[in-house]
Amino acid sequence: MSSMWGNFIKLSIFGESHSAAIGVVIDALPAGKALDLEKIAAFMARRAPNKGKASTKRNEKDQFEIVSGFFEGHTTGTPLCAIIRNTDTKSQDYDQLKALMRPGHADYTGLMRYGGANDHRGGGHFSGRLTAPLCFAGAVAMQILAPCGVHVGGHIGCIGDVYDAPLDPVAVDGSQLDALVNATPPVIDPGAYEKMMALVDNCRMQQDSIGGMVECAAVGVPAGLGSPMFGGLENVISSLMFAVPAVKGIAFGEGFGVCNLKGSQNNDAFFIENGKIQTKTNHHGGILGGISSGMPITLQVALKPTPSIAQKQQTVNVQTNQNAELEIVGRHDACIVPRAVPCVESVLALAILDQMIGGQKL
């Protein structure tokens, strides 16, 4: 419901783009887990702006303060709360947005939902900035999962029609995923990234933006995690994934490619080797019947182009109830995809942590 989520752990994310602070409470975390705060900060820095050509100029440090649930270097098991102060906010940038609904943004739907009471500045609670506490939580989840052998990592699948080399759904392993998490930029093929950035530059010069895809994987997830029906891993992951602004689609394993596959192509043959049951291929993306097979979990997420573009746009003035034109000023990403990678990783890590606890594997 609203900004809380979870089954066996629970998240509560709060804050607006221009409120005093944003943050997250993580409830029901396992106790006694060591957390490396510098590593959390490094992970969060991947999401923060000023990451180069694709990114907004807003100078947010995303400096978090843990105010509870952390004692002598470890989780206490009681609610872990971290807050991030909002500092570099220029609210006047947004004054016209009380009247003019930005196309592709939640200004109009938020107005309909909250009757005008919600904080419109910078998108308020709808702001992409709210992914900062999500990434904090994701970094915590990844640090708890790693000692259990579970590793999560992602990369820019594509920007526009420029594709990175894909992850191998069978051969991908923890060290490759860890390397991706530490990589700047998060790509497998650096040459592809250059072409991506050329495309983004081109879009920015045209006062435009561009969409893309993030591919993400988890390895080391034990077989038997998840549930049939509504408690499936795909249900759990996707119920969390659409909290990342701009996400419009999610697909697992072969994804939408299955629409044009035959059963004989898509079925993954089982085999046993050294006592371990695996599949030869991994079209199923590590999930069958909602439950993990022990093979790598793989997914793709579709991200729409940043709706904030500098071009003049047609819209409605809700104060005069008349058609109007809008020119968005301010600091915006021409492509959100690079910064979305840690968000997608966070979602996958949190969902797996949740299910690892539920499955009594942690």
Add this chain to the structure above:
Amino acid sequence: MSSMWGNFIKLSIFGESHSAAIGVVIDALPAGKALDLEKIAAFMARRAPNKGKASTKRNEKDQFEIVSGFFEGHTTGTPLCAIIRNTDTKSQDYDQLKALMRPGHADYTGLMRYGGANDHRGGGHFSGRLTAPLCFAGAVAMQILAPCGVHVGGHIGCIGDVYDAPLDPVAVDGSQLDALVNATPPVIDPGAYEKMMALVDNCRMQQDSIGGMVECAAVGVPAGLGSPMFGGLENVISSLMFAVPAVKGIAFGEGFGVCNLKGSQNNDAFFIENGKIQTKTNHHGGILGGISSGMPITLQVALKPTPSIAQKQQTVNVQTNQNAELEIVGRHDACIVPRAVPCVESVLALAILDQMIGGQKL
């Protein structure tokens, strides 16, 4: 969690393919809503097998009995429970499946999840048959929504590489959706359906199966429904959608197409006409920031090919822990997509009903 779902209404689905019965409890339904049981039966018949060339020969009538929550033709507001007896079950068909894990099925993951205690016959609780109570619930939801002007309908988007004509995301209306729900088969272009069935026939003759896509829409959803973050319409819908077996991906509006769109292309310009705010295009699929815009809600769902194919397949015998070969006998769909249409409609209707209640629009 597991086989319960919901926020403002709650579903509990129970049963196995070969247990005494399957069924559903719908909790927290609004009271005093008239239900037309024949119309429910007609809706469920769309999901039932023996629907022609694409379908299994199993003779299930899906006859439901409402055992509670329905009095003098109306919902009581207390839990509505319907059960469907399992009758045409041939359990011996499945004896080999205790040992031989069917590729693409949940036999192996179910074994890992339940330690061998789950009912393996016909897939047990993982069976596609469990979509019968889902469709019952969906039919109830649609009957409650229709008097509020909300209509839900879908069609076969594609089977393999054969596409139906797409829904127009702006012009689609209630009468077109109602017509689709009543159509046999559920397509816009009958010519496309013939080609689809030719493809399915061809697959069956090759002892194979084929995947596809369902496109679904809802119109009449008031603007302002849903929530940001985890309570978004996309989160709610997808948390339910992956309960439909074979679903591997979901996308809203422009879907994965957004990856290669520019902001100037994907943004939907607002305009006001006769006092009503709308968008000229509908790439956003009726949802912005997790909240409905009042435009048609549109989504696509990717369905993998039926994993039960008659070809010999490689697998593992979990009793001997050796590699093995498997030949699946029995009655199976060569393409599940036509029967999946009412399932997808049911999911969308249930999610909208849930949010209509939460948003106090009902």
Add this chain to the structure above:
Amino acid sequence: MSSMWGNFIKLSIFGESHSAAIGVVIDALPAGKALDLEKIAAFMARRAPNKGKASTKRNEKDQFEIVSGFFEGHTTGTPLCAIIRNTDTKSQDYDQLKALMRPGHADYTGLMRYGGANDHRGGGHFSGRLTAPLCFAGAVAMQILAPCGVHVGGHIGCIGDVYDAPLDPVAVDGSQLDALVNATPPVIDPGAYEKMMALVDNCRMQQDSIGGMVECAAVGVPAGLGSPMFGGLENVISSLMFAVPAVKGIAFGEGFGVCNLKGSQNNDAFFIENGKIQTKTNHHGGILGGISSGMPITLQVALKPTPSIAQKQQTVNVQTNQNAELEIVGRHDACIVPRAVPCVESVLALAILDQMIGGQKL
């Protein structure tokens, strides 16, 4: 929400007093647990009517049919659903109740809640009969807990001012609780029971009814179960207990007696013996800070007198909106307390099972 409950297991109870059937779905039960159906039936028989002088003459056998989630003598881990057909229903007994609100019953509040759409016959979903599926679920829980050394049992604490001998909160053990569960009637002091029944007889002859108290305990619960704040054992147990009709109060350990105790009296001193930490006394009822201490969990539940009495009563006719008189006919318990004992035991067992799973002790 409404008729669903749970954290780590989930219950969904459905049915009305005069609907086709009542029943329960138990979701997320552990897989592979053996269930003895005859023992379940015996447990449920303790709740069923015709148990002697205190009870209604309605002849309900409470015969259950498990329709899912049970295979080859064991739980499958997928939803366990049991239904109980309603057979001995005389709906005409209740015709006047559409107009005349019975004092102490939920006729009026149900009317306000459901706008007249709920099934009024026999109290509908509010009927005490709905404790039959609760007791089914409780019996299942007790059978899963017993092999882990957790035993639950209760007795009639008092009827009116006639008290049974109390449970010793320190010395009570599994064999005493098992004996109580098997005892007919469920009392420690048979002499007290005779006096109770004399009091009940006297009330019935005066066309009246009488309230009472159930005391219940659980032993073998490992220390460390539960959570602080809202996830405490007391919160969990009480959130379920008030589902038993007629319950108006619940108290743990010393209960309301703490109001007049000093800290030096109420504090339970810890000591260690043979490596096991215990408390010398057990005023805390086995729960401190919402978490089990390993000492017996003890609680008392206050049950109001059956509101259905044969005396003429003042009420309102909601069809004429006038004051009116009411004479209730039909079959009713003069004292519900004896039949409430297995209901209270069921609640305690279900809450502990839920928390055992959440605490990964099962």
Add this chain to the structure above:
Amino acid sequence: MSSMWGNFIKLSIFGESHSAAIGVVIDALPAGKALDLEKIAAFMARRAPNKGKASTKRNEKDQFEIVSGFFEGHTTGTPLCAIIRNTDTKSQDYDQLKALMRPGHADYTGLMRYGGANDHRGGGHFSGRLTAPLCFAGAVAMQILAPCGVHVGGHIGCIGDVYDAPLDPVAVDGSQLDALVNATPPVIDPGAYEKMMALVDNCRMQQDSIGGMVECAAVGVPAGLGSPMFGGLENVISSLMFAVPAVKGIAFGEGFGVCNLKGSQNNDAFFIENGKIQTKTNHHGGILGGISSGMPITLQVALKPTPSIAQKQQTVNVQTNQNAELEIVGRHDACIVPRAVPCVESVLALAILDQMIGGQKL
């Protein structure tokens, strides 16, 4: 689960007695509700220590900062988060508590639950200090309810064997409850309060503490709120109430008094006057079948004596695994009951707000 609660609104309470801060997130609040921050502070001051003879000397100002969800004087509808910094903390007071388990406290059960990882200082997350954010949330709820005509207020029912005059369960009205909320001390009979304080003084001089009872009521709650079974008002209220440390029992209306009442005494006769249906008496405490009747909701809560007493106590040293003696130093309440009054009011207000939203009355 753990420190989150809710159905239609959600609470997430975080913090430890000696962590950087404590606080609360309230999710899914209605948007556009005016909040008077000074009034919230005044309400919270009733809970804060230094309230006279019964209270600890710890100097906590409970100064809250709203960091999100509040804009231009109104709730935004997105998560409202308030934090309260911990300042006057003397952690060294608690060093011995790593080894010596305080009787009546959650030291031992917390150790068993969290394996020694939880913050032991001052009781950590178990501390009564965590009721400060609860009272913040309660004050918010009361301010949202008041314009709807719903008023909540309570008083010290008793301390030890000294009773305040009781609330009249039929005649109590909003102005009486508002007066109680503003009263210092929260009693009906000031003479009784003097005797209470004499008793408390006496206990303190004996290095002891004393328990008591809080009585609380709500008026103006519309008939028809709540649900049967697990969603009943009593279930909802009690699931929240046991989050208040020291609460060991809760009872509604006549409470445990029903054990010795006859049906003819306990049944509340309905009557209609000026078109309004009411009951002549109110033994049912405004709730029948889990649903509000429109009569005042009344409840009593039993609070155990403060376990922190200065007397020498027997306990166990968990580091040496030996029996030991303990002398608690530091600042503690000799009687927690006066400070518990706003906590109980907060719980009742939050539960009603939750159900008002669920019942679409707000």
